[in-house]
Amino acid sequence: MAHAQEHKSHTALIWKVFGILSVITIVEVILGIAKPDVLHLTKILGTSPLNIIFLVLTLVKAYYITWFFMHMADETKSLRRAVVWTSVFLIIYLATLLLIEGSYINDVLAPLVKWNY
Amino acid sequence: MEATVATETNGKTWSGGTNKPLGASYGKMMMWFFILSDALTFSGFLGAYGLMRFKFIESWPIADEVFTHFPFLHGLHAPMYYVALMTFILIFSSVTMVLAVDAGHQMKKGKVTFYMLLTIIGGLIFLGSQAWEWKNFIGGSYGAVELNDGKIIQFVDASGHQIELEKFAITSHSDRTKLTRDKGVWFMSESSLPPFSIDEVMAGFKANPDITIRLEKIDPVTKKKTIVPRAEAMNYLNETKAVVKGANLQVNEYGKPLFADFFFFITGFHGFHVFSGVIINIIIFFNVILGTYERRGHYEMVEKVGLYWHFVDLVWVFVFTFFYLV
Numbered sequence: 001m002a003h004a005q006e007h008k009s010h011t012a013l014i015w016k017v018f019g020i021l022s023v024i025t026i027v028e029v030i031l032g033i034a035k036p037d038v039l040h041l042t043k044i045l046g047t048s049p050l051n052i053i054f055l056v057l058t059l060v061k062a063y064y065i066t067w068f069f070m071h072m073a074d075e076t077k078s079l080r081r082a083v084v085w086t087s088v089f090l091i092i093y094l095a096t097l098l099l100i101e102g103s104y105i106n107d108v109l110a111p112l113v114k115w116n117y
Numbered sequence: 118m119e120a121t122v123a124t125e126t127n128g129k130t131w132s133g134g135t136n137k138p139l140g141a142s143y144g145k146m147m148m149w150f151f152i153l154s155d156a157l158t159f160s161g162f163l164g165a166y167g168l169m170r171f172k173f174i175e176s177w178p179i180a181d182e183v184f185t186h187f188p189f190l191h192g193l194h195a196p197m198y199y200v201a202l203m204t205f206i207l208i209f210s211s212v213t214m215v216l217a218v219d220a221g222h223q224m225k226k227g228k229v230t231f232y233m234l235l236t237i238i239g240g241l242i243f244l245g246s247q248a249w250e251w252k253n254f255i256g257g258s259y260g261a262v263e264l265n266d267g268k269i270i271q272f273v274d275a276s277g278h279q280i281e282l283e284k285f286a287i288t289s290h291s292d293r294t295k296l297t298r299d300k301g302v303w304f305m306s307e308s309s310l311p312p313f314s315i316d317e318v319m320a321g322f323k324a325n326p327d328i329t330i331r332l333e334k335i336d337p338v339t340k341k342k343t344i345v346p347r348a349e350a351m352n353y354l355n356e357t358k359a360v361v362k363g364a365n366l367q368v369n370e371y372g373k374p375l376f377a378d379f380f381f382f383i384t385g386f387h388g389f390h391v392f393s394g395v396i397i398n399i400i401i402f403f404n405v406i407l408g409t410y411e412r413r414g415h416y417e418m419v420e421k422v423g424l425y426w427h428f429v430d431l432v433w434v435f436v437f438t439f440f441y442l443v
Contacts, residue, residue: 009219009223010219011216011219014212014215014216014219015212018208018209018212021208022205022208025201025204025205025208026201028438028442029197029198029201032181032196032197032441032442033181033196033197035181040340041338041339041340051443054438054442054443055438055443058434058435058437058438061434062431062434062435065211065427065430065431065434066427066431068215069211069212069214069215069423069427069430070423070424070427070428070431071218071420075139075140075141075149076139076140076141078139078140079139079140079141079146079149082139082149083149083150083152083153086153087153087156087157087160090157090160091156091157091160091164094160094161094164095160095164095167098164098165098167098168098171099167099168099171101168102167102168102169102170102171102172102174103171103174105168105171105172106171106172106173106174106175109172110175113176114266115332115334115343116349116352117349117352117353117355117356
């Protein structure tokens with residue numbers, strides 16, 4: 001699909017992606033500095049909505065970098081799946097186990113930590 | 118005999134035929150698989166960081182309070198701005214890299230050279246920024262004391278803001294000098310002296326009735342560090358083991374030493390990737406100038422180092438999120 005248009009310039013697309021990445025980063029920084037109480041102090045899915053927003057925005061950025069800067073969109077479906085599915089599956093698997101175990105250790109350990117002297 | 122001789126490859130196809138597995142050249146496909154394995158390495162590190170952070174979820178340092186410096190703005194509380202700037206530098210050098218790849222597709226040598234140069238400069242600026250960030254982290258901002266059980270106690274003024282040791286500690290002009298190997302037992306030395314002794318900090322604390330202390334423990338409701346009323350503060354301070362300024366691998370004025378360990382290790386590992394990326398970019402830059410790829414007929418090598426460079430940017434996006442935002 002892409003090989004037909006390989007010699008055409010993609011400059012416009014590149015600057016558009018740069019714009020998207022910049023806007024996302026600016027939004028992240030504004031939210032990170034302002035930390036609105038509604039998003040920061042409430043809880044949803046085990047963490048604050050602010051953290052969920054940051055994670056989603058990060059994944060969106062990762063998608064744009066991989067697809068348009070690394071030209072993953074132009075690779076064959078098989079190569080794309082070999083790289084993307086493998087990493088996504090293994091990373092989610094690892095992160096899930098480690099974070100569940102981390103909170104378990106915290107459940108056991110936290111009551112034993114002395115904070116008043 | 119001919120069977121043992123490696124077939125010549127021209128860089129475009131795999132040896133042994135014109136069919137390309139997965140539609141990619143050998144070099145590009147291997148770069149993708151290298152990136153995949155490197156991504157898993159980084160997720161191992163970030164996952165370990167997540168494990169330790171969840172383990173100490175109610176006493177982990179708050180990033181906003183750790184990284185607050187900005188060049189030329191001394192003493193101003195500027196969280197996030199500097200690291201946002203670093204992120205922009207890296208994203209922008211990614212853009213110039215992809216522009217170089219794009220120019221390579223059109224066989225425009227001049228443009229490739231120019232954009233490669235911009236990418237290298239962007240990478241060097243990022244490395245410099247990271248060195249400055251490390252310098253501030255190692256140097257510290259407020260100073261704190263460490264208790265016998267390893268907990269960090271920070272000092273706050275009446276409004277609940279952290280206050281520097283310099284602002285209240287009373288210097289007693291003691292003669293404590295740095296221990297070096299030639300002064301004591303040959304295997305004992307210390308890298309630096311804390312700016313004040315324990316007695317100086319305690320004397321300053323007693324002389325300033327407005328000051329109180331802050332624990333590492335995060336209040337689950339307000340998500341701020343717990344401030345201890347002054348009346349109870351001495352119960353904690355009597356346990357003081359050392360005065361801490363800045364951060365290193367053993368102790369860290371911001372809280373858990375693990376935070377500093379992971380920060381140094383992960384941003385250091387990422388910085389090393391940026392450094393090797395800059396070196397590889399420089400090599401390719403000179404190859405472009407020498408016309409190597411012009412003669413070869415394609416600029417695929419630029420594309421391959423481009424993949425690596427974008428990957429470094431990709432990793433930074435995650436480091437940024439997990440160290441500074443979440």
